[in-house]
Amino acid sequence: MADGRMARAESSKPYHHGELREALVTAGRKLLEERGIRGFTLRECARRASVSHAAPAHHFASIDDLLAEIATRGYQELIAAMEAEAGRAVDAPAARLVAQGVGYMAFAAARPVLFQLMFSREANRFETPALAEAARSAHHLHIAAVEAVIPRAPAEVKQRMVDFAWASIHGFITLVLEGQIGEDDSPRALKARGLAMLATMVEAVVRAGGDP
Amino acid sequence: MADGRMARAESSKPYHHGELREALVTAGRKLLEERGIRGFTLRECARRASVSHAAPAHHFASIDDLLAEIATRGYQELIAAMEAEAGRAVDAPAARLVAQGVGYMAFAAARPVLFQLMFSREANRFETPALAEAARSAHHLHIAAVEAVIPRAPAEVKQRMVDFAWASIHGFITLVLEGQIGEDDSPRALKARGLAMLATMVEAVVRAGGDP
């Protein structure tokens, strides 16, 4: 009942963590939102996982490697958020595009620092295959939603509208998160402003795909 | 001819730099573009200004203080770039709005890291009055350009179009700088893509302000 191993497990923590990789990612995500990208440190992640400062090296080659993993999961969550909103919408493509945009913005608003990390120049230098793949998936989801609205438009128009739609959505939420838009608005008013912006965007897309 | 002061000025560098504040800002801007926000260090700035590691403290309270100054000047240059392009355009408000957008994007493309710093969450925490003022000026320039296109539209529509136009411009160039749009495009093709995006945006603004 009270042999060596049991005593160790009960009184003090075990030598091996067991789930350190996951624990580091979890702690890192929280730390990121709390202190911002520049306040993110590997040692603090280790501290929060109750582990020595050098332990993370066995799971992540460098601090950038951990950030890349966190960013990758961010893209997966972004995709889930987009799909969740779009799935709830009626099947009209225009409505789905708006809904997917709402999901995009909702994710960014919920995880502002993570979102900024994902779309930062630093993240671009990580260059892990998983990150590139996750980003591409999110990208494709967006392309599909726009093209569904204007299925018969020429490829050139489609690309222009994909650029335009993505830029509007991304730019708006980005400016909001940076405090450049709607600083004194209530969350409710801000959301209305975002929806108005989305409506304007979708209208332009629909019109562009009307007749060749 | 060869007294103490002259000898010092000729043979070795003087004890007082004389223009250290400016030198630090200049070195810092260059360093920022070279190494990114996370690679920016105060000591490297001091090194490049040929000064001891503690010298910057007499001109900037902290590293964030120097970054705030650099960001502030970035906004002033952004304003200049917008005005330069807009001024070159004909006096048609819609053409001016497009031109100002081109100036905005050109600045961002020329100083990508600085641009990211200016519009980062970190910069938002600096909270120096000069930075806030500079950002507000740029903001107002944009508002004026959009409202000039739809002078008789109701205030609500105006605000929606200001949001929409700014989001499009900012979002597009942001996505380009992050490598999410037009990664394999030539600079020429990329510029064409940006202009197409701007044209789509302006058309939507013009249409929205057509009739009440």
Add this chain to the structure above:
DNA sequence: AACCTAATCTTGATATTGTCTAGATATAAA
């Protein structure tokens, strides 16, 4: 001209960071 106050810069120290090396401990395969 002499002085003296304040601004400017240097040297040195402290705490914190990312990463490396060696060694300790546990897991799991043979």
Add this chain to the structure above:
DNA sequence: TTTATATCTAGACAATATCAAGATTAGGTT
């Protein structure tokens, strides 16, 4: 049981931001 491998700790190193104390100089005051 033995042995190889994965996982973790401890310690060290160079680099960083910031602070404190002292050196140097500029510019105004007498």
